[in-house]
Amino acid sequence: MPAHRRLILITGASGAIGGALACAFAEPGVQLLLHGRNTTALQAIADRCRALGAHTELTSVELTDDHQLHDWLEQLHHDALPDLVIACAGMNIDIGQDGAGEAWEQSAQLLALNLRAPMAMATILAPRMKARGSGQLVFISSLAAWHGLPVTPSYSASKAGIKAYGEALRGWLAPYGVGVSVVMPGYVASPMAAAMPGPKPWQWSAERAARVIRRGIEQDRARISFPFPLNVGSWWLGMLPASLSQRLVRWFGFGAAR
Secondary structure (H helix, E strand, O other): OOOOOOEEEEOOOOOHHHHHHHHOOOOOOOEEEEOOOOHHHHHHHHHHHHOOOOOOEEOOOOOOOHHHHHHHHHHHHHHHHOOOEEEEEOOOOOOOOOOOOHHHHHHHHHHHHHHHHHHHHHHHHHHHHHHHEEEEEEEEHHHHHHHOOOOHHHHHHHHHHHHHHHHHHHHHHHHHOEEEEEEEEEOEHHHHHHOOOOOOOOOHHHHHHHHHHHHHHHHOOOOEOOOHHHHHHHHHHOOOOOHHHHHHHHHHOOOOOO
């Protein structure tokens, strides 16, 4: 790979936000390493990125398999350490329309993909970026990290966890020239968002979200959160007494069904 070409790794690039981010960064002089589980959608994204001038490589490596993930990242390190890594792969589950609760097998799978996998990636990549003295790590959290939603307990927990992890890594890596950003989106139009119970206030398109995220990454912002009204409201839910926050959550339509 030519030394001047920027190397960007995006996991979950076959999803709405990940795919939109791939296209947002696609331009001449950029090498995109795109990961996704939906190979048909991933190929379509790759074709769009190539049309925009970017070089692309694709993989569907299983992020929750430690051996596969380690071998893949070791090979990347051997070839060229990425300049920017966006850990966008994720999933969501909920307690069900009848409020029966989440199945543990699904919760374990969610935590492995949403939280454990990006942590495992950073454990391998962060020390190497630190030694090089440059690079950026970007983690996708959610406004649900401010205050857990009763309808999506495991999802909320995973996003709160990756928020705290990213903030901690930024404090560790900033003195060595490595940036870390935590992205906290509200509702972004996607099949995953459509499947989530409850209202979707101030929902954005994936393309609009990608533009804001790219701008925040380029500014090396610690936290990239949007949209503003929902961000402020979610932040207040985390600051208010828990009993009041729970009442407000139910009042806004995000409480569990009875």
